[in-house]
Amino acid sequence: MRITSAYLDAERSELLQIKHPKTYSERQAEETEDEASRESIQPITLNIGNRHALVTPTDGSANMHDWTFFVKPSRTDIIEEVQILLHPTFRPSHIIRSRPPYEIRRLGRGYFTITAAVILRAGYSWVSSDAEPSPDGVEDGMLRLE
Numbered sequence: 482m483r484i485t486s487a488y489l490d491a492e493r494s495e496l497l498q499i500k501h502p503k504t505y506s507e508r509q510a511e512e513t514e515d516e517a518s519r520e521s522i523q524p525i526t527l528n529i530g531n532r533h534a535l536v537t538p539t540d541g542s543a544n545m546h547d548w549t550f551f552v553k554p555s556r557t558d559i560i561e562e563v564q565i566l567l568h569p570t571f572r573p574s575h576i577i578r579s580r581p582p583y584e585i586r587r588l589g590r591g592y593f594t595i596t597a598a599v600i601l602r603a604g605y606s607w608v609s610s611d612a613e614p615s616p617d618g619v620e621d622g623m624l625r626l627e
Contacts, residue, residue, distance in 0.1 A: 523605075527626065529597065531551065535547075536588070544590075545590060546592075547586075548586070551582065551583065552583040552584070552597050552599060559602050560583070561601055563598070565578065598623050603619065
């Protein structure tokens with residue numbers, strides 16, 4: 482790794498402004514917009530996963546799976562809710578967690594894919610091409626995970 486630095490060459494900046502005034506002002510507007518955008522982006526990390534244990538019944542019936550599915554965000558203050566969609570054989574198959582921990586624990590006989598939707602509080606939106614409108618219509622307010 483090499484440490485380096487940069488600085489504004491005021492003389493060159495002034496010459497460019499004189500020689501290309503329109504382009505210079507357009508670029509300055511872009512930089513101001515980029516700065517405002519960067520300041521409003523707040524990073525969040527989502528960890529999703531599960532814990533699992535095989536349970537052998539004492540009555541001789543088939544083995545069961547004792548599992549816990551979880552979504553662990555690095556920030557919970559901007560999460561409105563996490564919707565967890567299970568296989569339709571589970572009742573209920575649609576679970577909503579409005580506060581942490583965003584997890585469920587169940588006993589089952591097979592394997593399936595779980596979908597979770599992480600919905601942000603009003604005023605926040607995901608910066609992701611995978612984001613969708615939230616159920617209340619906020620653009621990019623929901624992110625689906627599998």
